[in-house]
Amino acid sequence: MPRWAAAAGRWGWRLPALLPEITFELPDNAKQRFYEDIAPGTACALEFQVITGGHYDVDCRLEDPDGKVLYKEMKTRYDNFTFTASKNGTYRFCFCNEFSTFTHKTMYFDFQVGEDPPLFPSENRVSALTQVESVSIHEALKSVTDYQTHVRLREAQGQSRAEDLNTRVAYWSVGEAFVLLVVSIGQVFLLKSFFSDKRTTTSRVGS
């Protein structure tokens, strides 16, 4: 057993996930801010998508530590923004749903900072075979997982619209049947009420 593995295992060393992906609910008239400390020179990518709610759009803004706006989009459904951090400090990004009065939205975003850490502390000990084949298979599988996430998000959107349609059809049908009955019966009684008052005048006209 390699000594490094025993030592790392003992200390409970855990690899940090540098690809936090989060799905959360954004209430109406609200904004949600997230922060991340990034070192300069790190390649970062922010990707977000609105899953359910309203017109499936949101405002997004990404600022660097000095407050300069790196990315700003209003009423977007989905976008992917890559940048390289030029300054050291706290980068802020914000999702705003303030233009929406009563629809709260479910949003997904993933913010990738830098590359994945290596699985082993001493990567240079790995032979050419494992380096090429296992790393490229790993990267290919990562992109498969990425595509699966995209499919899952689109499917969630489709499912939410289908369920909306289903409940709307039910309520509308019951409502319309009720209105139909009320109007039909109401028409008859209203018509009857016209004739009951002017009985004498109409009978003179009729005869």
Add this chain to the structure above:
Amino acid sequence: MAGVGGWRLPAMVRLTLLWLAVCVACARGLYFHIGETEKRCFIEEIPDETMVIGNYRTQMWDKQKEVFLPSTPGLGMHVEVKDPDGKVVLSRQYGSEGRFTFTSHTPGDHQICLHSNSTRMALFAGGKLRVHLDIQVGEHANNYPEIAAKDKLTELQLRARQLLDQVEQIQKEQDYQRYREERFRLTSESTNQRVLWWSIAQTVILILTGIWQMRHLKSFFEAKKLV
């Protein structure tokens, strides 16, 4: 990692340095602010039998110094996890820094809610908390060095194990995809059926009320000797 003149640092020192670097990287995770009684919920849509590990670290805002304190003992966070059917899977109070784990037994949207219920916060009106959160799902939740140590694996075997875990997670996601597609198909079928039956029902109601109207009015006018 060879230094000047071919001198190499001992393995333990190398590992320590790397571990420290990793810890620094850990401290640079994603964070957000919440109010003292605010509840923040996150949704994880995951397939069946998937392990989810969440790490969080909270810092309290110090109004006098106008800075976030590095660590606050006595600060507690309540973590509640609900499965897609609304049943509570995990509901526990942790300290200011904690780690929660759960495994999904039904595929779907699991809701992870965090809120602070520390009584100390009541003293600070309008207190703010900074929460560093890191949620790892599926094979990202595996601790590979620990697995390597436990099963005594070489690097190649560990790499193969990681690839196997990734493929297994992909398989689970595909199964979940099948389940979701069936659910979507059921919803669409239900809508289809509802539209069909309600159209028929409304046409029948329309015809019946029309017939009733005519008969009722005819008898009414006959009674009034207008027809």
